[in-house]
Amino acid sequence: MNNFYTDNPALKFQLSHPLMEKIVVLKERNYRDREKYEDAPENFEDAIDNYDKVLEIVGEIAAELLAVYAEEVDKTGTKMVNNEIIYAKGTQKSHEAMKDAGLYGMSLPRQYDGLNFPYIPYVMAAEMVSRGDTAFANIWGLQDCAETLLEFASDEIKQEFLPKIHKGATCSMDLTEPDAGSDLQSVQLKSTWDENANCWRLNGVKRFITNGDADIKLVLARSEEGTLDGRGLSYFVYDRKHRAISIRRIENKLGIKGSPTAELVFNNAPAQLVGERRLGLIKYVMSLMNGARLGVAAQAVGLSEAAYREAYTYAFQRMQFGKTVAQFPQVYEMLANIRAKTDASRALLYETTRFVDIYKSYSMIAQERPLTPDEKNEMKYYQKYADIYTPLLKLFATEYCNQNCYDALQIHGGSGYMKDYPIERMYRDARITNIYEGTSQMQVVAAIKGVGSGLFLSKIKEYETIEINPEFHDLHNKLISMTVQYEITVAKAIEWGSSSEEYDFNARRMVEMAGNIIMGYLLLIDTCRCVDFKKSATIFIACAQAENSRSADFIKSFNSKLLELFKV
Amino acid sequence: MNFNIIVLIKQVPDTRNVGKDAMKSDGTVNRTALPAIFNPEDLNALEMALRIKEQIPNTVVTAITMGPVRAADILREALYRGADKAVLVTDKKFAGSDTLATSYILSLAIKKIGRVNLVIGGRQAIDGDTAQVGPQVAEKLNIPQITYAEEVVKVTNDNIQIKRRLERGVELVEVAYPCLITVHSSAPPCRFKNAKKVMKYKKYYTVSEQQNENMNCISILDRVIEEWNASDMNANMEMLGLSGSPTKVKKIDNIVLVQKDNKLLTASEYDIALLMEDLSNNHLLGK
Numbered sequence: 001m002n003n004f005y006t007d008n009p010a011l012k013f014q015l016s017h018p019l020m021e022k023i024v025v026l027k028e029r030n031y032r033d034r035e036k037y038e039d040a041p042e043n044f045e046d047a048i049d050n051y052d053k054v055l056e057i058v059g060e061i062a063a064e065l066l067a068v069y070a071e072e073v074d075k076t077g078t079k080m081v082n083n084e085i086i087y088a089k090g091t092q093k094s095h096e097a098m099k100d101a102g103l104y105g106m107s108l109p110r111q112y113d114g115l116n117f118p119y120i121p122y123v124m125a126a127e128m129v130s131r132g133d134t135a136f137a138n139i140w141g142l143q144d145c146a147e148t149l150l151e152f153a154s155d156e157i158k159q160e161f162l163p164k165i166h167k168g169a170t171c172s173m174d175l176t177e178p179d180a181g182s183d184l185q186s187v188q189l190k191s192t193w194d195e196n197a198n199c200w201r202l203n204g205v206k207r208f209i210t211n212g213d214a215d216i217k218l219v220l221a222r223s224e225e226g227t228l229d230g231r232g233l234s235y236f237v238y239d240r241k242h243r244a245i246s247i248r249r250i251e252n253k254l255g256i257k258g259s260p261t262a263e264l265v266f267n268n269a270p271a272q273l274v275g276e277r278r279l280g281l282i283k284y285v286m287s288l289m290n291g292a293r294l295g296v297a298a299q300a301v302g303l304s305e306a307a308y309r310e311a312y313t314y315a316f317q318r319m320q321f322g323k324t325v326a327q328f329p330q331v332y333e334m335l336a337n338i339r340a341k342t343d344a345s346r347a348l349l350y351e352t353t354r355f356v357d358i359y360k361s362y363s364m365i366a367q368e369r370p371l372t373p374d375e376k377n378e379m380k381y382y383q384k385y386a387d388i389y390t391p392l393l394k395l396f397a398t399e400y401c402n403q404n405c406y407d408a409l410q411i412h413g414g415s416g417y418m419k420d421y422p423i424e425r426m427y428r429d430a431r432i433t434n435i436y437e438g439t440s441q442m443q444v445v446a447a448i449k450g451v452g453s454g455l456f457l458s459k460i461k462e463y464e465t466i467e468i469n470p471e472f473h474d475l476h477n478k479l480i481s482m483t484v485q486y487e488i489t490v491a492k493a494i495e496w497g498s499s500s501e502e503y504d505f506n507a508r509r510m511v512e513m514a515g516n517i518i519m520g521y522l523l524l525i526d527t528c529r530c531v532d533f534k535k536s537a538t539i540f541i542a543c544a545q546a547e548n549s550r551s552a553d554f555i556k557s558f559n560s561k562l563l564e565l566f567k568v
Numbered sequence: 569m570n571f572n573i574i575v576l577i578k579q580v581p582d583t584r585n586v587g588k589d590a591m592k593s594d595g596t597v598n599r600t601a602l603p604a605i606f607n608p609e610d611l612n613a614l615e616m617a618l619r620i621k622e623q624i625p626n627t628v629v630t631a632i633t634m635g636p637v638r639a640a641d642i643l644r645e646a647l648y649r650g651a652d653k654a655v656l657v658t659d660k661k662f663a664g665s666d667t668l669a670t671s672y673i674l675s676l677a678i679k680k681i682g683r684v685n686l687v688i689g690g691r692q693a694i695d696g697d698t699a700q701v702g703p704q705v706a707e708k709l710n711i712p713q714i715t716y717a718e719e720v721v722k723v724t725n726d727n728i729q730i731k732r733r734l735e736r737g738v739e740l741v742e743v744a745y746p747c748l749i750t751v752h753s754s755a756p757p758c759r760f761k762n763a764k765k766v767m768k769y770k771k772y773y774t775v776s777e778q779q780n781e782n783m784n785c786i787s788i789l790d791r792v793i794e795e796w797n798a799s800d801m802n803a804n805m806e807m808l809g810l811s812g813s814p815t816k817v818k819k820i821d822n823i824v825l826v827q828k829d830n831k832l833l834t835a836s837e838y839d840i841a842l843l844m845e846d847l848s849n850n851h852l853l854g855k
Contacts, residue, residue: 038791039767053770054763061760102763115763 002067004128005059008305010343011124012055013530014350015048020120023354024048026361027118037110051121057101058125066094066132067306073133073258074425083247085213085260087139094136098129099168104143108150112162119357120350123298127349130302134429135258137299138210144295145171145218148288149237151364152275157237161216172214173288174206174238174264181208182442184220184281185230189266191221200236200273202266205248210436212247212262215240218288219271220280235280236271244269255428290387292437293394294349294356300401300433301349303426304342307401310423311335311408314415325411334407336539341404343536345397347522348515352393355386388455391438391446392515398434405430441508447515448507451490452498456514457483463521469528475541479520482548486513489552502563509551516544571627571725573617574678576689576705577610577646579639583694584608591822606642609690611649611758613751616720617688618650618759623723628652632677634662634670637776643793647769648761655681656774659797661805666813667696671704673808676801678709686728687748691716702750713748714741718755 005011014020024047025031031047033040041047069090076088087095098104106122108114122144130137146165149158165171180186189204202221206212217238224232238245248263275284315326315335325331362371362379371379405427409416416423434440450456460483468476490510496502523537581602583590589601614631621627630653631646633639643654657677665673678684687709692699699715706713718733721740732739733752774795798808806812833839847853 038771039764041767049770050767053766057761057763057766097760100762101760102765106763115767 001060002063003056003059004062004067004131005055005124007059007063009532010346011127012052013526014120014124015051016529017350017354019354019358020048023118023120023357023361026358026365027116029365033110033116040110040116051117051124054103054115054117055121055124055128058103058128061094061097061101061103062128062132065097066129066136069094070133070135070258071422071425073135074255075257077257078250078260080247080250083243085247085250085262087260088258090133091136091139091258094133095139095168095170098140102166104140104168105146105162105166106143108146108162108165112150112158113166114162119294119353119360123294123349123353126295126298127302127305127346130299131306132302133258134299134303134306134426135256137295137302138256138259139170141295141299142171142173142211142214144291145173145216145288147291147360148218148235148284149274151287151360152235152284153237157272157274161237161239164216169215170211171216171218172209172211173292174209174212174217174219175285176208177205178207182439184285185228185233187220187222187233187281189219189221191223191234191236191271193223194270197270199270202236202238202244202269202271204266206264206266208251208436209262209264210259212250212260212264213240217245218274219266220285221271223273223277223280230281231278233280233282233285234277235274235284237274238269238271242270254431255425256432289437290356290390293390293443294353296433296437297345297349297352297393297397300397300430301342301346303430303433304338304345304397304401304404307405307408307423307426307430308335308338308342310421310426311338311411314412314421314423318413318415325413331411334411336535337543338404338407340536340540340543341400343526343533344519344523344540345393345400347526348389348393348519349397351518351522352386352389355382355389359383359386384455385459388447388450388453391443392450392456392511392518394438395434395440395443395447395511396515396519398430399440401430401433444508444511447511448504451507451510451514452494456518457487457490460486460514460517460521463518463525466521466525468524472524472527472534472537475520475524475527475537478541478545479517479524482513482517482520482545485548485552486510486517489513489555493555502558502560505563505566506555506558509555513548513551516548520544569626571621571624571686572681572684573620573627573629573686573688574681574684575610575614575617575629575631575646575651576674576687576702577614577631577633577642578607578690578693579604579633579635579642580607580693580695581605604638604641606645607690607693607695609692609694609751609753611690612753612755613688613690613749614646614649614651615756615758616717616749616751617686619756620686620720620723620728621650624725630655630681632657632674634658634665634673634677637774637780640774640777640793643774644769644772645761647772648766649759650762650765653794654772655794655796656776657796657801658774658776659808661798661803661808664810664813665808666815667698667700667704668814669808669812671701671708672812673798673801673803674701675705675708676803677796678705680796680801685745687711687746689748689750691750691752699750702748706748709746709748711746711748712743713750714743715750716752717749718752 021044024044034042041050073088073090079086105114106117110116126141129140143165191200191202194201219236219238220233221236222232223234244267246265248265251261316324318325359379359382409423409427412423415421493503493506520541523533523540527533527537581599582605592598617629621629629651631643631651632655634657640656647654689702703713714730716732717730719731721731722729727742727744729742733754772791772793774793833843
């Protein structure tokens with residue numbers, strides 16, 4: 001029996017992180033459900049054992065079902081019949097299996113039939129699902145839409161919609177429109193109050209909607225007539241049972257073909273308002289997007305893992321010049337780099353997830369009782385880092401995923417270009433990860449704030465004080481000197497002014513410098529807990545140091561004359 | 569009234585991927601070297617029971633295994649996958665039971681449960697490969713048996729239609745309850761474990777397990793897997809274990825399969841005739 005959980009100890013390793021106990025205690029509110037629900041944990045060890053056992057189920061389904069059907073799903077894609085989207089047969093089976101195994105609603109509270117898991121095990125599950133079938137990761141993974149309902153919707157809406165998730169209702173987030181992509185402030189879909197029917201009515205067009213025919217839709221719409229920006233937008237929930245949306249078409253895409261992307265026309269569709277009017281984009285969609293970005297990062301890391309394993313297997317099978325291609329320096333360099341980048345992005349994925357876990361639990365606790373001043377401070381601390389790490393993570397995990405799939409295909413040589421090997425599909429699937437839920441360029445725009453505000457630096461300084469095993473002091477020293485170089489580089493850039501074009505032009509370089517140091521530290525800290533990461537940590541830090549020096553050199557000699565030349 | 573299905577399951581050493589140390593020098597299976605697993609065809613049997621449960625309201629699926637205390641692991645696994653109840657039938661007196669004694673013990677356990685509509689088990693276990701226990705249980709219960717079941721074609725409250733997978737085709741049979749079915753590996757694979765059931769039933773133990781001091785057990789009285797011994801079932805002690813087992817193993821040979829020389833044949837009439845002769849001489853083809 002193949003199992004993507006038990007064959008990858010790097011996942012279970014995350015459950016032993018020192019912050020895990022805090023995460024579990026907060027999520028379980030000190031194990032208060034234990035009297036009421038037989039499946040609720042009695043204590044920390046019991047909870048970890050639950051995650052371990054449930055993740056093993058996910059690992060088995062991902063390996064034995066999702067990965068097996070992925071090729072057929074990619075080939076068949078989805079189709080439209082009578083204004084309904086029909087998934088590929090494999091997708092339907094995967095969906096049924098995940099539903100029957102009770103793996104929808106993983107992080108929802110037990111009162112809504114969820115498993116009440118923290119984000120850490122949920123993200124681990126998402127990673128494995130994506131490793132099995134990246135397209136299916138969208139259908140299964142959109143269950144995290146429910147989080148915004150849990151956080152912001154009225155009790156009536158929660159009662160109506162949340163228990164459906166565990167029964168396998170799928171979700172979609174309907175934000176993008178033909179003229180509102182990265183710029184969501186331009187959303188036009190109209191929402192008007194229908195006094196007679198006592199509901200809102202949605203009219204207009206949404207485009208590029210992932211899982212467009214979902215059972216539960218979260219829709220961003222303009223409720224305030226005459227407004228032009230984000231402050232006129234509200235957030236709505238729509239139930240598919242109303243059948244008030246026509247599917248104009250399913251997009252024909254490069255990859256993730258098992259995940260239907262649709263253009264939709266809302267025809268007077270009845271919907272309910274979630275939360276307060278005007279806060280749709282500013283508050284709820286921002287929260288939704290942060291969750292979704294975490295999901296895409298998990299998707300990307302899972303796909304990187306899959307690509308690595310394909311490349312590894314091929315490199316050790318393929319004989320040329322009397323030996324396996326894995327023995328040639330140019331090939332093993334690629335393999336080792338894929339491994340290192342996968343490990344680095346995974347370290348960043350779970351670090352970010354821990355921040356999200358703690359602050360989200362506090363914000364839910366705050367709905368039950370007032371937080372103590374200490375708790376408030378802690379919540380602010382973790383929220384601050386969750387918000388700034390999320391775009392950094394999305395940027396790195398998805399760019400690395402593309403680089404990893406590119407190199408993994410390259411290792412396959414000509415065979416990789418053929419449809420005979422899964423790497424061809426993975427290469428295509430990877431390409432969307434750094435586009436949807438905010439392009440890499442948008443992630444830089446968000447993450448550069450962590451450079452300017454000094455937030456990245458303050459976290460780096462925290463990592464710097466963590467006790468490091470003397471055996472790894474050389475790695476630690478490299479990171480310390482990279483930090484000095486980063487500070488000098490940022491200081492130089494700030495001289496241009498943080499709203500200058502020069503600064504914006506170099507934003508990605510600076511964000512990447514910070515990210516390299518952060519991931520270097522995370523790998524180093526992981527290595528101190530488990531020596532298995534030593535190789536990846538050493539390779540990653542060596543490459544990161546060289547890369548940071550290049551960026552530092554570029555910025556050092558950059559000037560406005562050069563900037564002018566870049567303009568088209 | 570409930571519709572009662574009993575699923576007979578067995579914990580077996582995983583003989584599918586055996587290494588060098590799989591057999592002891594005396595020719596018996598080295599159980600410590602092989603992981604203990606849920607017998608594969610018993611999983612097919614469990615799935616069949618669960619599918620019937622989905623069609624007949626108020627169905628109770630009870631998994632029964634006979635074995636040592638550690639066999640409770642597969643009972644929990646049956647619960648994780650959807651069984652409603654589980655019973656461990658265990659007693660030192662059962663040691664050394666052959667298929668006759670085993671079927672006697674299992675038939676007693678089934679009788680103790682009371683009114684049963686269906687008994688379902690795997691065709692055979694991968695350790696002994698006898699395929700005898702199911703049919704013998706049916707005989708002892710004096711109920712009809714359907715072996716080599718592949719698919720439930722139709723099921724009602726009164727009878728069941730089964731497709732059997734036979735050597736040269738399939739056979740469709742219909743039978744009234746109570747009856748016993750043994751399930752072939754070509755039947756649908758068992759569903760995955762359910763997350764909530766795993767978190768719930770992982771805390772269910774047999775009495776023997778709870779008494780085991782080394783076990784970190786959160787003992788709550790109603791979280792119990794039933795456990796029956798020989799006297800619980802009023803067994804005739806003469807019919808158990810070695811004394812109840814007429815099967816005697818005379819000798820066990822280790823057979824090492826060796827690859828013989830290759831023979832290159834062309835598509836000519838002569839070569840084909842030669843091959844046909846060879847095959848029929850080796851009894852691979854019947855004349």
